[in-house]
Amino acid sequence: MSSTEYVVFDLETTGLSPERDGIVEIGAMRIRDGQVQPTEIYQTLVRPTDAQGQPLSIPWYTQRVHGISDQMVRHAPTVEQVLPDFLDFVGDAAVVAHNVAFDSGFIRTAARRHGLIWQPARELCTVQLSRAAFPREKGHKLDLLAQRLGLEFEAGGRHRSLGDVRVTAEAFVQLMQRLELTRSR
Template structure:
């Protein structure tokens, strides 16, 4: 169970029109979250044509990342190669991985890079298998179900969400192993 758990915060929901504003990731080795092995950065958002993007007010209300906070942050072109190096050939995990995958593929393509982890795992899908009788599998509900808490100010910030997702992944894999 050696994986990289990651989370993105963005300016919106469209990988083609919106941009990444934060990347957070933690490594899990042998079922243990490795706090010292992490990747975390804010990103100054730019559009597909290189034009600066503002973070919409309604999105700022969700993740708390403002235009001021990313004003001096590096552009994605500067940090994406480092993040891809951090991931290396490790499998990746995210909650609702389709969202994060879409942004990573679009960003990598725009910068002449490739998003091709060796495997991708989704804690939302794992939750559906572990708790088939439950209706909701969003990260807040999953964290509550697994008795996990977000650090103050950690919800809807990349590293905070990645940390809870990593702990959820470890517990879900154990639960599924026990369930057979």
């Protein structure tokens, strides 16, 4: 892996549409010189709002996935308040996510709504990297990838942004090493 700096990030949301749904949690962790930097993290709950800035309720079915309730985000900052800090944390690093199009789409939409720009230097997707590293495997969900690479989620960490980020970051490092070895043969 090159000396490039990466920021691995993950969002939890109220649903699947960047236009209609809101962000309820952002987590991120830095990778530098091929090493996960466990102390260089960004994490916050977010009080979700719609395109007009009106509060959004977290539907019961998404609460069942990530465990984040309206009560938990009642006093959290809005995306408008946290986005500048998150963008500063990312800086000019390349970004990585498991299904980067989903997470990046939410950030891009929120940034546009608030007069900010989300234009990372590069976007890398661990789903795509997993497909390249394990072309014979059918499934590339984060749980399957973690299992394949011998990674474990911390208790209560699955489907929470920072828990997913920790596993995605470790998976990214292993995938990049695996793919570099494959290319050098």
